[in-house]
Amino acid sequence: MTSSSVCVLGLGLIGGSILRAAHDAGRPVWGWNRSADAIAGAIADGYDVGTDLTAALSRAAAQDALIVIAVPMPAVDSVLAAIAEHAPAAPITDVVSVKAEVASAVAARGLQARYVGGHPMAGTNQSGWSATDPTLFVDAVWVVATDPGVDADVWTRVARLALDCGSVVVPAESVEHDRAVARISHLPHLLAEALAMVGAAGGPLALGLAAGSFRDGTRVASSSPNLVRAMTEGNAAALRTALDEALAALTAAREELDEGSTKTLVDAGNIARLQYEQHQRFEITDITPGEPGWRQKLQDAGRRGGVVRQIRSASPG
Numbered sequence: 192m193t194s195s196s197v198c199v200l201g202l203g204l205i206g207g208s209i210l211r212a213a214h215d216a217g218r219p220v221w222g223w224n225r226s227a228d229a230i231a232g233a234i235a236d237g238y239d240v241g242t243d244l245t246a247a248l249s250r251a252a253a254q255d256a257l258i259v260i261a262v263p264m265p266a267v268d269s270v271l272a273a274i275a276e277h278a279p280a281a282p283i284t285d286v287v288s289v290k291a292e293v294a295s296a297v298a299a300r301g302l303q304a305r306y307v308g309g310h311p312m313a314g315t316n317q318s319g320w321s322a323t324d325p326t327l328f329v330d331a332v333w334v335v336a337t338d339p340g341v342d343a344d345v346w347t348r349v350a351r352l353a354l355d356c357g358s359v360v361v362p363a364e365s366v367e368h369d370r371a372v373a374r375i376s377h378l379p380h381l382l383a384e385a386l387a388m389v390g391a392a393g394g395p396l397a398l399g400l401a402a403g404s405f406r407d408g409t410r411v412a413s414s415s416p417n418l419v420r421a422m423t424e425g426n427a428a429a430l431r432t433a434l435d436e437a438l439a440a441l442t443a444a445r446e447e448l449d450e451g452s453t454k455t456l457v458d459a460g461n462i463a464r465l466q467y468e469q470h471q472r473f474e475i476t477d478i479t480p481g482e483p484g485w486r487q488k489l490q491d492a493g494r495r496g497g498v499v500r501q502i503r504s505a506s507p508g
């Protein structure tokens with residue numbers, strides 16, 4: 192029988208929130224963090240966490256637990272090296288904001304057979320255990336990768352974890368995911384940084400007048416710089432395309448402003464925002480992981496706005 196145990200590596204905002212949500216869902220779950228100081232709160236609250244990576248992974252190997260990598264991209268390879276040594280057959284997922292880069296690192300360690308990438312589209316501008324929230328993923332979207340060669344059992348287990356955390360699952364191939372998040376996450380982070388800079392350059396009067404538009408538009412500029420750099424630099428090709436589109440729109444607006452109007456950008460942006468507000472999802476109900484053509488069918492449905500809310504499969508994990 193497939194185990195429902197979960198081993199979370201990295202207990203910051205995302206990993207810690209997954210640990211807490213999985214615990215609340217009744218899963219056997221334990222976690223590892225490189226330093227004890229950072230997880231003093233988790234230890235005080237009695238969570239099954241520690242700083243011995245070998246012990247956490249040996250336990251995952253013994254229990255066939257799903258390993259969740261929840262560290263920043265620059266730390267992923269050292270964690271993969273430890274997995275390759277201590278739990279090479281365990282199912283693995285991750286939560287890193289860029290997917291193709293992780294998939295390559297996993298393949299370089301020979302771990303691709305039991306790996307399915309993931310990305311919960313939820314977070315805050317806070318970091319660390321103290322920011323964790325077991326409800327962080329409720330009603331969020333959680334991408335579960337449908338790359339060629341994906342194992343149906345591991346895919347199901349990753350999707351079940353996402354559902355147990357309260358999310359809906361969007362099936363998507365890593366490269367398509369990366370192109371999409373360049374537009375709706377990585378570009379917004381860079382724009383927020385630019386907006387914050389321009390506002391602050393206005394000095395005390397500008398900052399003193401800042402209200403909703405500045406606050407909302409710059410919120411993610413207070414995210415950890417290391418995390419923002421890892422996700423923007425790790426998705427450079429797709430981000431360049433999105434950034435070029437944004438720069439072209441702003442340059443055109445700048446030129447139109449010389450004629451006294453901002454109409455083109457304002458009207459187009461208003462319609463685009465409405466498209467986001469009116470975006471409809473539909474539930475994928477008729478595809479069972481493992482059936483012939485399941486991967487392609489799920490991926491096509493995800494591309495059209497399909498989400499998985501429950502898994503049809505005999506596997507309980």
Ligand SMILES: NC(=O)c1ccc[n+]([C@@H]2O[C@H](COP(=O)([O-])OP(=O)(O)OC[C@H]3O[C@@H](n4cnc5c(N)ncnc54)[C@H](O)[C@@H]3O)[C@@H](O)[C@H]2O)c1
Pocket residue numbers: 201202203204205206224225226229261262263264265266286287288289310311312313314315316317318319320415418422
């Ligand atoms: N913050 C978000 O909104 C968000 C959302 C979805 C996914 N993610 C992804 O989740 C992952 C974790 O992000 P987070 O927001 O939880 O960050 P965080 O800073 O809150 O936590 C990062 C964790 O990784 C550990 N860590 C950092 N460097 C390490 C290293 N060199 N070796 C071992 N452990 C190390 C830290 O101790 C900490 O436990 C990142 O890959 C990020 O891209 C973040």
Ligand SMILES: O=C(O)C(=O)C[C@]1(C(=O)O)C=C[C@@H](O)C=C1
Pocket residue numbers: 287288311312313314315316375376377411414
């Ligand atoms: O809400 C926020 O603070 C976030 O930045 C969350 C956010 C995003 O929406 O861009 C950030 C990074 C992710 O990988 C996923 C989600």
